[in-house]
Amino acid sequence: MSERTYEMLWDCQYCGTNKLLGKTHRFCPNCGAAQDPRSRYYPSEEDKVAVEDHHFVGVDVTCSVCNTLNSADSxxxxxxxxxxDESGVAVTKLASQTANVMGEFEEMGSRDVVKEEFDAEMQRVGAAPRTTGLPQQAMDWRVIAFIVAxxxxxxxxxxxMLRTEAxxxxxxxxxxxxxxxxxxYVSFTTRSWRDSPPAGYNIDLRAGS
Known part of the structure; x- marks a missing residue:
């Protein structure tokens, strides 16, 4: 009779679910958390679950990127x-790919999940969410750019217009x-009454003069 192979067990440290199957449950069926290979343990006699059609391929290998245990044929x-690679060591990713991913993440920025949930709740009850002031800042920059131009x-x-050149x-x-x-200078002639002589004339009106 050939030796039977049984699945190791592991406990989810996030939701507290116990005795999850190491091979079947790569993720917790309750909360979806990934299996931590370091939390695996051998089952007791009453908890043993046989692995169907198990093919032994050797000792698990460790990923050099995240230190996760993987099957030898992975x-x-x-x-x-x-x-x-064949020796179980993770192949180094291209630095350019990593830089591109990080650049895209920085451009997107971190999401404010709490604020998004708050805005969604405000929209549900009919209240407008508070603006962040970014449109006003953008308008201010446009005004400044227009003034400078x-x-x-x-x-x-x-x-x-005012430049001078030789x-x-x-x-x-x-x-x-x-x-x-x-x-x-010309002669000036004018007429007037005797009692109203022209101006500029020295006329003596006394008798015998």
């Missing part, structure tokens, strides 16, 4: 997905005229 880590354009026009010219001819204004 080509990829069951936890992080890193590729495994206007100053640059006005400065360029003023420089073009020029060489040749005089081919010239002419001029002079105007002089001269006062002219």
């Amino acid at each position: 080509h990829f880590c069951q936890n992080c997905g890193a590729a495994l 206007a100053i640059v354009i006005c400065g360029g026009i003023a420089f073009y 020029q060489t010219v040749v005089v081919t001819g010239h002419s001029w005229e002079r105007i002089v204004t001269v006062e002219e």
